[in-house]
Amino acid sequence: MSHQPIAVAEDKDPLRMLLRFHGELRRTLKDLHTLARIDDGARRQAEAIRLYAVLAHDVPRHDLDEEVSLLPRLGRVKGPERLTRMIRTCRGMHESIEEELDQALPVLRALTQGIAPIEPGVIEHMATRLDGLLVPHLRLEEEEIFPHARLLLDAATLETMGEEMLRRRADKQRGHARAVEIYAEPPL
Ligand SMILES: [Fe+2]
Ligand SMILES: [Fe+2]
Numbered sequence: 461m462s463h464q465p466i467a468v469a470e471d472k473d474p475l476r477m478l479l480r481f482h483g484e485l486r487r488t489l490k491d492l493h494t495l496a497r498i499d500d501g502a503r504r505q506a507e508a509i510r511l512y513a514v515l516a517h518d519v520p521r522h523d524l525d526e527e528v529s530l531l532p533r534l535g536r537v538k539g540p541e542r543l544t545r546m547i548r549t550c551r552g553m554h555e556s557i558e559e560e561l562d563q564a565l566p567v568l569r570a571l572t573q574g575i576a577p578i579e580p581g582v583i584e585h586m587a588t589r590l591d592g593l594l595v596p597h598l599r600l601e602e603e604e605i606f607p608h609a610r611l612l613l614d615a616a617t618l619e620t621m622g623e624e625m626l627r628r629r630a631d632k633q634r635g636h637a638r639a640v641e642i643y644a645e646p647p648l
Pocket of ligand 1: 526554601
């Protein structure tokens with residue numbers, strides 16, 4: 461592996477953007493554990509709406525950033541043999557996370573609509589299962605995938621990646637409009 465000069469502007473640096481979201485996701489998981497213990501119904505509902513937006517909208521966009529903008533580019537450069545295996549593992553983890561979210565999101569969505577009662581144990585179980593999948597996944601990306609990307613992808617490639625990711629964020633307006641529609645739906 462050879463070190464590449466990092467000439468990509470900090471605000472367009474895709475790996476920094478991905479890492480920033482990992483921080484947000486860790487905070488979201490922590491808050492999911494405490495959600496069930498919020499006694500005040502209106503506050504619990506507001507918190508559920510905030511957490512739902514991260515898990516239902518920001519996580520899929522983050523996965524898209526990695527699946528479409530990062531991993532194929534990293535897979536095409538010449539790297540160590542184990543990198544190919546780690547990319548495959550990373551993709552498999554994304555699938556498992558999405559499957560788990562398919563189970564978890566309807567529960568959280570019910571909470572966004574103020575539907576009661578949902579047993580605190582159900583939310584705790586959901587948070588624990590998500591932790592079990594996401595914590596090792598974030599570690600793999602932070603300790604292996606992103607450092608290899610930093611070493612192996614040149615500045616022009618990183619810049620293109622960053623631009624793709626910023627374009628996805630420009631669609632945020634549309635994403636939020638959809639989220640508002642979901643929250644406006646009558647209770648299930
Ligand atoms: Fe990921
Ligand atoms: Fe990630």
